[in-house]
Amino acid sequence: MVTPTSVLVLLFAVLSMQGLGFSSCSTSYSNGSCIESERKALVKFRESLADQSNRLLSWIGEDCCKWNGVVCSEKTGHVIRLNLRNPTPLVMGGYENYRRSCLGGELSPSLLDLKHLRYLDLSRNYFSGTPIPEFLGSLENLRYLNLSNSEFGGKIPHRLGNLSSLNSLDFRGSFGLMADSLWWVSKLSSLKQLDMTGVNLGNATDWLQAINKLSSLVVLNLAFCYVLTIPPLSHVNFTTLASLDLSWNQIHSTMPLFLNNISGPVHLDLQGNHFYGPVPDTLGRLTSLTYIDLSINSFNASIPDSLGNLRSLVHLDLSLNEFQGNIPITLNNLCSLHVLDLSFNRFSGEIPSFAGTPIGCLKNLELLLLTWNSFHGSIPESFGTLSHLRELDVGGSHLNETVPLSIGQLSKLERLDISNNSFVGIVSEFHFSKLINLKELCISSNSFILNVSSEWIPPFQLRIIKAMSFNLGPQFPQWLQTQAHVERMIISNASISGTIPDWFEKVYSRIFVLDLSHNNLSGKLPKFVEYNPSDGDGISRRGIILKSNRFDGQLTPIPSDVYFIDISNNLLSGHIPPIQDAGSLTLEYLVLSNNYLSGEIPTFLCQVKSLQAIDLSKNQFSGRLPWCLGDLQQLKILDLTDNNLEGEIPSSLGSLRWLTSLHLHNNKFCGRLPLSLHNLTRLRIFDLSGNAFNDIIPPWIGENLNNLKFLSLQSNKFHGDIPLQLCWLSALQLLNVAHNSITGNIPLCFGNFTAMVVDHIADANGVSLDFSSGNYTGGYYQYNVIDSMKGTELQFTTTVPLIASIDLSNNDIDGEIPEELMDLFGLQSLNLAGNHLKGRIPEKIGNLKQLESLDLSRNEFSGSIPPSLSDLNFLSRLNLSFNNLSGRIPAGHQLQTLDDQSIYTGNSNLCGAPLSKGCLNGNPVDIHKPVDTEGGEGSVILWFYAGIGPGFLVGFLVVCGALYFKKSWRYAYLRLIENVCNRLLLASALTAARLRRKFHNVELRG
Secondary structure (H helix, E strand, O other), X not given: OOOHHHHHHHHHHHHHHHHOOOOOOOOOOOOOOOOHHHHHHHHHHHHOEEEOOOOOOOOXXXXXXXXXXXXXXXXXXXXXXXXXXXXXXXXXXXXXXXXXXXXXXXXOHHHHHOOOOOEEEOOOOOOOOOOOOHHHHHOOOOOEEEOOOXXXXXXXXXXXXXXXXXXXXXXXXXXXXXXXXXXXXXXXXXXXXXXXXXXXXXXXXXXXXXXXXXXXXXXXXXXXXXXXXXXXOOOOOOOOOOEEEOOOOOOOOOOOHHHXXXXXXXXXXXXXXXXXXXOOHHHHXXXXXXXXXXXXXXXXXXXXXXXXXXXXXXXXXXXXXXXXXOOOHHHHHOOOOOEEEOOOOEEEEEOOOOOOOOOOOOOOOOEEEOOOOEEEOOOOHHHHHOOOOOEEEOOOOOOOXXXXXXXXXXXXXXXXXXXXXXXXOEEEHHHHXXXXXXXXXXXXXXXXEEEOOOOOOOOOOOOEXXXXXXXXXXXXXXXXXHOOOOOEEEOOOOOOEEEOOOHHHHHOOOOOEEEOOOOEEEEOOOOOOOOOOOOOOOOOOEEEEOOOOEEEEOXXXXXXOEEEEEOOXXXXXXXXXXXXXXXXXXXXXXXXXXXXXXXXOOHHHHHOOOOOEEEOOOOEEEEOOOHHHHHOOOOOEEEOOXXXXXXXXXXHHHHOOOOOEEEOOOOEEEEOOOHHHHHOOOOOEEEOOOOEEOOEOXXXXXXXXXXXXXXXXXXXXXXXXXXXXXXXXXXXXXXXXXXXXXXXXXXXXXXXXXXXXXXXXXXXXXXXXXXXXXXXOOOOOOOOEEEOHHHOOEEEOOOHHHOOEEEOXXXXXEEOOOHHHHHOOOOOEEEOOOOEEEEOOOHHHHHOOOOOEEEOOOOEEEEOOOHHHHHOOOOOEEEOOOOEEEEEOOOOHHHHHOOOHHHHOOOOEEEOOOOOOEEEOOEEEOOOOOOOOOOOHHHHHHHHHHHHHHHXXXXXXXXXXXXXXXXXXXXXXXXXHHHHHHHHXXXXXXXXXXXXXXXXXXXXXX
């Protein structure tokens, strides 16, 4: 598709050539000769250049006008044009050819003898970062100067401002250049095209004021220039500007106001910045616009209706912003639109009918991208009338109805993505009836049923199939047998069971990304022959992901063209099969974990020099580690967790300078750690837990392994004190030395673990949490960290960057808990159980706001539990048992949910909920057993009973004294007593009479 950008570039190239009187031929001087002084100047210029591919081999003889790249004037014979642009294109896999054809060396000042030179093109060459020569500013007749993509470096010389006749200046792709000021540009009064893409203008704060002097400017490209702000302008001079590219800078601003003063821009590219606020209505006045890209910014609010006025618009990209609300119906007026990208925003409501409406005219639409919004409903039936549509992407848009049949009418559709929605109903063969050009089908994560017959032959030939988390089963889909050109097939978690059919190996022997993971496939592994492309597409490396199935039997040989293979979590057994020419493999990632593979680790793996990750964890490998593993200089990850490997670690592993992750957990390794491991300076995960290493904790771990984030030495025979050098590991997030024989105190400098100070959940994108090197390009492989947090062994994968834990439990550590530990605000788990720690629990324990697990059991702590413990709102596991703690247990907040009495067992002087012991003045109360008479709780109870007797006596004497001295009271009291007695006697007599009568009647019946 021809873009407005390419049209502009072509237009200005043609105008420049015509305006300078250039023909399309390299030689145009009619008399067959050139001026001798200029020929000599060109010879000197050639001698200063490095020409590895002999591009200037024709520069011999007397007639320089016939030399390649030299153009002379037909009238005067002077050299007016010098075109030394590298003609070799830079294509995938062709960098060496491109680089070989580059000119290099130096530019000779002999060019100054070409006094009539108007056109100089040195683009796409390689000048090794040398500065742009100052003398170029003296070529006063120069109108066109192109130094793009030629690897010049340093500051742009201000003398270029002397080129007052210059129409076009191009530095595009010069990422080694910088300018501290652009005021020299303001002198280029004839300039129409300025391209400084890649030039560092971070310090050139005068860039806009300088460019505002260029009243004839038509094209301005300042992409990737580190521009930070848009200074205000009182008056705009470059009103004829047709193309503005400020993309991929760091501009934090609203939409530039000077756009309102430009008469007719055609091309506007502001993508990749921090523009915010609404898109102003005034943008709809720029009716000449054909190209708008505002993607990857922070624009919010809704799309203004005025954009519907841009009837010439061909390309509109508003993706990756914060636009919201409904899509305005006025976009139906954009009859020239070819590309509409509204993906990754917050649009809501139903998707509007972009065609088929009375005012709709988007019949030219080729790309419609609505990915990841908040729409509801379904795809409008009217989409079937978009007859030119080549790409339709509504993935992740919360659509929840049926897929319309009209989709099947889009005969030019090449890519259909309806993944990550909630489509329901049945999708049949009719939905694909006319999709003869379909190349990519993405239907992942939906709920509809794909109901096609086993004999269906689709009208398309797909290259990409993505159906993750979608029910394609239970049998392997037969229609896939017809797809002979598939390059990527990702049908993981697709509810497919049974064996892989026989035809699969033949049809998909050429596929280069295959993911059948997380299904229920069984039987033998398929065999893959090497991929030898016949169509010259250059594909030479394959990725195979068959993990989490039920494949059994032997591991099939690995083809030499596979660079990633993951067959983990299956039922494979036996040895890893030998490879005849292992040195020819391009394998980078070998993941065979969680199977039943056995035998020794084969030494032929050491010949695969490209290996970056080996994961053989959770198998039954035995024997010693091969010494030759140290030859794998590219290795980054070695995971041998949960095997039966034994012996000492070979010192050759110290040669793995790129190693970032070493997992030896739960094997039978023994001895001392080799000193050579101090060379592993890039190591981030170091897990030696569950072995029989017998050594002190080496100080070189803290001295040399500065990038270490996770250190686990748990369950070994390490002894001695904790070396203070560990405190140098400021990036450390997990330290586990539990179940060893460590002695001494907890170092005060543990407060230096600054990575445990931050809140890792809130700071998950921080530099200290960069784990990108642990994933291969496709993102399938993940780091694994095993640790006994919260009292049980847990495996962390995607949450690895969020861990912050210290476990020193079950050692012989004594002393007190240092107050410095209370500054590790991001700590999530602290386990100091089973030591000889004493003193009080720090009062500032409540500072550890992120703490989820705290175990201080089986120590000698005394005193009360700090009240701040109740401030830990995330605490879900607590153990303070078997210490000498006393006083009231704090109440409130999260502690109320931790009502297990075993948390406090073995602390006889604790009281309060959840224990059955009550508290009085902060001490236990047992009313059945007075404890003492010396001011304790027992003495209080004794005084209580001692006060009852005298109190009764005093009350009795007061009543009797009143009756004795007050006669009327005494008579009234005696009458009351007499009446009460008479009533009691009468009631007794009546009751006795009733009983006699009842017994008498019984006797009569008898």
